[in-house]
Structure formats: structure tokens, C-alpha cells
Amino acid sequence: MNRCYKKLSGRRSFRVYVLSAISIFFSLQGIAQGDLLIMPKRVVFEGGKRSEELSLANIGKDTATFAISFIQIRMKDNGSFENINQPDSGQYFAEKNLRFFPRSVTLAPNEAQAVKVQVTNSNGLAPGEYRSHLYFRSIPNNKPLGEEGPLKDSAISVKLVPVFGISIPVIIRVGENTSAVNLSDLALQLEKGKAPALSMTFNRTGNMSVYGDLAVYHITPQGTATRIAVVKGLGVYTPNALRHFRLDLETNEGIYYHTGKLRVVYSDQSAKSVTLAEAEIDLH
Secondary structure, three states: OOHHHOOOHHHHHHHHHHHHHHHHHHHHHOEEEOOEEEEOOOEEEOOOOOEEEEEEEEOOOOOEEEEEEEEOEEEOOOOOEEEOOOOOOOOOOOHHHEEEEOOEEEEOOOOEEEEEEEEOOOOOOOOEEEEEEEEEEEEOOOOOOOOOOOOHHHOOOOOOOOOOEEEEEEEEEEOOOOOEEEEEEEEEEOOOOOOOEEEEEEEEEOOOOEEEEEEEEEEOOOOOEEEEEEEEEEEEOOOOOEEEEEEEOOOOOOOOOOOOEEEEEEEOOOOOOOEEEEEEEEOO
């Protein structure tokens, strides 16, 4: 039996390890919704990589069950997402070439478990990027009628139980990556009573998605650089050619947004932090 199914003494040490890892690396690698934490927050299969283990952890106070399935998602130009059934032109789903197990997990409070994802039958895939999203949906723990005590005065009771879900992209890349990205349309918005905001457009070309971290620096006329914003995990998914983005900037007393310039650096998440795109805007 695969080790991610075992509920033996070894799982306890695995649980402690996963929760410790999440507490240290979650801000960089994990994603959370409701009482569920998932690490990593995206999976990319390229080169010889054939499998990946996801770590799921229940940070709630009650035992929770999550059903796992694939969904298909379109990214809009503003960075939001919507579910779709058919791919857009230039978009390719990965579901047929992926498998995962188990199909559902039940986690006690502070318990963690692994879900394994594998690539299958990918030898015949044409070069390009294939993407589907693993969806983790909470299953409400509905009590049978009568267990919650008698109703007063024969009143009708309606109980709303929230159901949440969280998804992460699973990507298969085949062949050479020809993608590139640049930044354009930088504009600073200064409105009284609001934080300064910077808008920009990501322009993607090539056959695969781009993904990385964004940092914004204020450069004084004397050349002193101060980081005033950072956003981790910004992507432009295929087949989108652009993404409009806006972020608030810091309002430190030492930052004056009428002199100097703003420098925007978009870099990948590798250990070397390779710059993917860079742009500047002069302040007046």
C-alpha cells in the first residue's frame, strides 16, 4: 500500500513534519482556504518529473472531509478565474494525462495527509502546455434530524452550512518553453484618502504560462532604493496574452511619490530569482 494511505505510527511523525514545514514555508509555497492548507500551491511536470505529493493539513477544530476532483478554469484579463467545460483556442486540458489518489481525505484537527499526483500516457502529447486544476471541496458533516435537540414552539429551523472549495493548477509542459513577458502601461494613481496604487499590464508571448513574484521599488533622485510592495505568485496562464494588474503601495513617511521613479521587477521563483521582466516609471 502506498505510504500516503497508511494510518499507522509512521503517519504521526509524517503529520508533525508536514505541519512544521507548513508553518515555516507556507507563505512561499502553500495556499489555504477555510480549515484546509495545501502545499505546494501549484504543480508543474516538465523534463523527467512524473509524480508529485501534495500535503493537506486540517487547521480547524473539527474533523473534516474533502472530496478531490479535476475542474477546468479560464483566467480572465483581470486575473480572476471562471470555470469552463471546453478549452479556449490555444488552451489544452491536462486531466486526461493525470491521475491522483486518494479521491477523498478525512482529517482530524491538526492532522495532515499526502495526495499523490502522477503523469500518465504523455508520450504522444504535442509540444506545449496542458493545464487542469485539482479541486478540494469540503463535505459538510450534516447531523441526522433530531440530533440537534427539539425545536421550540414548533418553529421551522433553517440551518445554512457553508461549503468551500480550493483549487490548485496542475501543469504538464512538453517541449521547449518559448514564453516571454514584458510590462507596459505603468501608471501611478494618487487619490486623497487612499493608498497610492500602481497599475500595469503583463504581456505574455510564447507557448507556456509565466509565473513569478513582483516587487516594486521607489528610487530617489539620489539613487536610494526602497521596496514598497511585493506580491508572490503572479501568473499569466495560456492562452492569455495579457493580464491587467493593480496593487497598493506603502505609505511610509520617507517615501515621496512626486520625485524619483518607480522600478517594477518580475522574477521567477527559482533559487537564482531570474528576472523575467522589468520596467520603470518617472515620478513628477
